[in-house]
Amino acid sequence: TDNQKMKLAAIEAMWHTEEAPAGLSIFGIPDMESQTTAFEVKIPYVLGLISTRSLTGEVAGINDLVLKADERIRAGILAYDALERLKANRTDVAAREAFERNKAHLGYAMLLKRQIPDPRTANDAQILQAARDTIPNVPVMFWLFRLMAGLGFLFIGFFALAFYCSSTCQFEKRWFLKLAVVMIPLPWIAIEFGWLLAEIGRQPWAVEGVLPTFLGASSLTVGQVWTTIAGFTALYSALAVIEVRLMLSSIRKGPVEHAPEPEKDTAFGGGFAPMPAE
Numbered sequence: 123t124d125n126q127k128m129k130l131a132a133i134e135a136m137w138h139t140e141e142a143p144a145g146l147s148i149f150g151i152p153d154m155e156s157q158t159t160a161f162e163v164k165i166p167y168v169l170g171l172i173s174t175r176s177l178t179g180e181v182a183g184i185n186d187l188v189l190k191a192d193e194r195i196r197a198g199i200l201a202y203d204a205l206e207r208l209k210a211n212r213t214d215v216a217a218r219e220a221f222e223r224n225k226a227h228l229g230y231a232m233l234l235k236r237q238i239p240d241p242r243t244a245n246d247a248q249i250l251q252a253a254r255d256t257i258p259n260v261p262v263m264f265w266l267f268r269l270m271a272g273l274g275f276l277f278i279g280f281f282a283l284a285f286y287c288s289s290t291c292q293f294e295k296r297w298f299l300k301l302a303v304v305m306i307p308l309p310w311i312a313i314e315f316g317w318l319l320a321e322i323g324r325q326p327w328a329v330e331g332v333l334p335t336f337l338g339a340s341s342l343t344v345g346q347v348w349t350t351i352a353g354f355t356a357l358y359s360a361l362a363v364i365e366v367r368l369m370l371s372s373i374r375k376g377p378v379e380h381a382p383e384p385e386k387d388t389a390f391g392g393g394f395a396p397m398p399a400e
Contacts, residue, residue: 126330128256129323131184132263134169135159139183143170149268152261157185159264184257191230191253194331198231200224202241229332236336258325266322270315273308280305 130136135152136144137159146168150159173181182190201224207217233252234241244252280301287293324330328338340347 126324127182128184128187128258129263130173131182131187132258132260132323133267133319134181135162135260135264136181136183137185139180139186142180143167143174143177144181145169146172147264150264152264154257154260184260188253188256191256192249194227194230195233195249195252197224198227198229199234199241199244201228202231206242226331229327229329229334232337233326233334236334255326258323263319263323266315266319270312270319273312273315276308277305277312 134144134147135150136147137157145164145166147159148163148165150162152159167177169181170177170179173179201221204217204221204224205228207214208221211217230252231241233255234244234248236255237248237251238244283298284302287295287298292298326334326336328335342350
């Protein structure tokens, strides 16, 4: 609840700040247009206890976070203006003071660059749109988390079943073996769900509150990117072909047989034969 508050609100499809402690959503169908969650099923108090570890900690809702983003964008515009003035005159004391007061919000002003080149020229509608851009895709976030968490509970259940089968000597049951095979790819799928959750949830930020994603992207052209990808693909494909051919060649030759070395006569020490008597 201290960092990436919008991500937590989106995961829970919490449009409005609830009275502490907030409830945990188990099921629902979020709608970003109407900003509602249909057929919502909640467990009271659980989210507040998990996220704040208290009965009084507040979990901010999406709309309240948008209002805070609006305020930070306006403060960021002041920081941006002060920075531009400092570029023109490094000795401008008033500009330096204004920048120091608002520099923590500069990244929010940069969100406006998606719409206009100079954030200082933004109107209220553009500022509001930039504030709304801080909302990630709520339905995707909502379901990715529940699928990931659902797989986690499935793994717990499977291990409990495996423990029971082990205790009762039923490991060779065909249905259990088939189930175990089906379970093999699921941890990787859960990991991918978690990765998507992290990456989609931090949008529109490459660095939270500092650098928007669209400003952190490479300046390379599409052609340059494809050329780079094609070059690396060709290089590593060639290395893979060479490696496989070398391995197959060694396999065809088979193991090398070495003739045993003759045993040395150590009866007189050092392996030397005795000198003949004269």
